[in-house]
Amino acid sequence: MATQEEVYGGLERPDLDRELSWAEHELKERERTKHVHRLHPYLGKFVPQLVEVCLRRHFVSGGLVLDPFAGSGTTLVECTTFGAHAVGVDISAFNALLCRVKTGRHDLDRLAVLLADALAGLDDVTPDGPVSEYLADWFAPEALADLLRFRALIPVAGDEADVMRVVLSRAARSARRAPHHNLESPRVPVTGPYWCHKHRRTCTPTTDARQFLVRYARDTVKRLAEYAAIRGEVEVDVIHGDARLASLPSGIDGLITSPPYPGRIDYHGQHRYAYELLGLQDRRPEEIGNPSRGLSRAAFAAYCDDVAAVFANARAYLQPGAPVVIVIDDVRDLYTTILEQAGLELVTRHVRHVNRRTGRRDEGYFEAVLVARA
Ligand SMILES: C[S@@+](CC[C@H](N)C(=O)[O-])C[C@H]1O[C@@H](n2cnc3c(N)ncnc32)[C@H](O)[C@@H]1O
The missing domain is CATH 3.40.50.150 (Vaccinia Virus protein VP39)
Structure with missing residues (x-):
């Protein structure tokens, strides 16, 4: 290098x-x-x-x-x-949400509990609400169902709810039917095996959003805690x-x-x-x-x-x-x-x-x- x-x-x-x-x-x-x-x-x-x-x-x-x-x-x-x-x-609106979540002061203990409860309760929820053409095209049905279940478990209001929205969004990004080599701006969904330029092998689009929800829930709490330790007392x-x-x-x-x-x-x-x-x-x-x-x-x-x-x-x-x-x-x-x-x-x-x-x-x-x- x-x-x-x-x-x-x-x-x-x-x-x-x-x-x-x-x-x-x-x-x-x-x-x-x-x-x-x-x-x-x-x-x-x-x-x-x-x-x-x-x-x-x-x-x-x-x-x-x-x-x-x-x-x-x-x-x-x-x-x-x-x-x-x-x-x-x-x-x-998404960028404003992200800015608020990043710079906010959060009750991390409460957030960790809410996230853990939501992940533990996924199977108790029936996904509901209208599914747009975009969502139907870009997610495998199983992946979309878990994302909708998690969404249903986000509290209606409150600061931690916004953090959970960002976790949901990050998991959705990773669970899209997007080729691994173009997560930034994929043009069309990939629905079957494809040649992946990132991994230099044939990859298959994921059907599992839950793994990302779990991973990013943990990562988000960790990152917010690191930031809280160095954030100044400013508005x-x-x-x-x-x-x-x-x-x-x-x-x-x-x-x-x-x-x-x-x-x-x-x-x-x-x-x-x-x-x-x-x-x-x-x-x-x-x-x-x-x-x-x-x-x-x-x-x-x-x-x-x-x-x-x-x-x-x-x-x-x-x-x-x-x-x-x-x-x-x-x-x-x-x-x-x-x-x-x-x-x-x-x-x-x-x-x-x-x-x-x-x-x-x-x-x-x-x-x-x-x-x-x-
Ligand atoms: C180059 S990006 C800024 C990136 C930023 N420096 C960062 O590190 O994340 C430009 C931003 O301008 C925003 N933008 C575009 N038109 C705008 C407008 N009329 N008012 C406010 N923001 C706008 C876009 O949504 C985009 O997030």
Whole structure:
């Protein structure tokens, strides 16, 4: 495995920020996915260590940090262990749920009991409720029945209920009729044996969701306990809404975010199983950059207006001169205009190298870390 020095020593990029660039070897997966960062998979997150460095460079503990594109909550979680208060906004109901569960303070003893009771009681429940075409297509009947039984045992309200929803969703993701080599964005369900590129052998889609419910119930309690031990006494506010219009607290000390980019990731679509099972509200028409908008000139123009509107809205709540840190792989150089349009002044443009392997993909590319001022 190449070291940091071998990967970056020879690069002719004087603008490369070595503190923000990690060789795979130096930043192990278990560190990138430490404690609650792996409560549920999410395509399109940045590494927590990147946020750690940005917090250290631009913020002091006790401050209030905004992430208007909160996603899976990486910024929010890192703020809480750094000692800053945080407010996050996301248009995806599932992402907002995940952010709340990750950053919340939970009664873990009660949670462990609720999970154990639910798992022990699965056979006493008759799965009911309408089954959508999506659920019928993407799950084997036995797997779906167990997921529906577990769902029926989630209390109607309460903080632990949300944690159980995340456990259900993670188990559903693993129990889908998706090929092992493409759990991130499977296109069609696999219903019989298939050649698996991940395991290099013929695999068969699972019919067993219970194994995942058991495994993730245990893993979730463990991860939440690890996080609880290092979470600071700070407040986190998660807003499920459109960041162009969201009403925020005033006097925010700065912002760290990674916006969506046109056509790259369907942030609602990647968690469709959760929307279907949990009956979450789909706000895809308000999702900026969703691939369904296409890549036309008009789509890019709309994207720029939308992201500029998010930053202009945030600026109204930021302290004058507050740092605005934006991590973006801006291949079309849209952000010079976006920042101007939002009334933000660009101070520095760092370049970081993303040296990471995910599944079968070898993701090596440069991305920008823009530091602007309100
Ligand atoms: C690149 S992801 C952020 C990932 C995040 N940094 C993390 O580590 O998990 C961009 C997020 O912007 C959200 N988003 C898109 N349009 C939005 C809008 N109008 N208001 C708020 N959030 C939006 C998407 O749902 C997605 O979760």
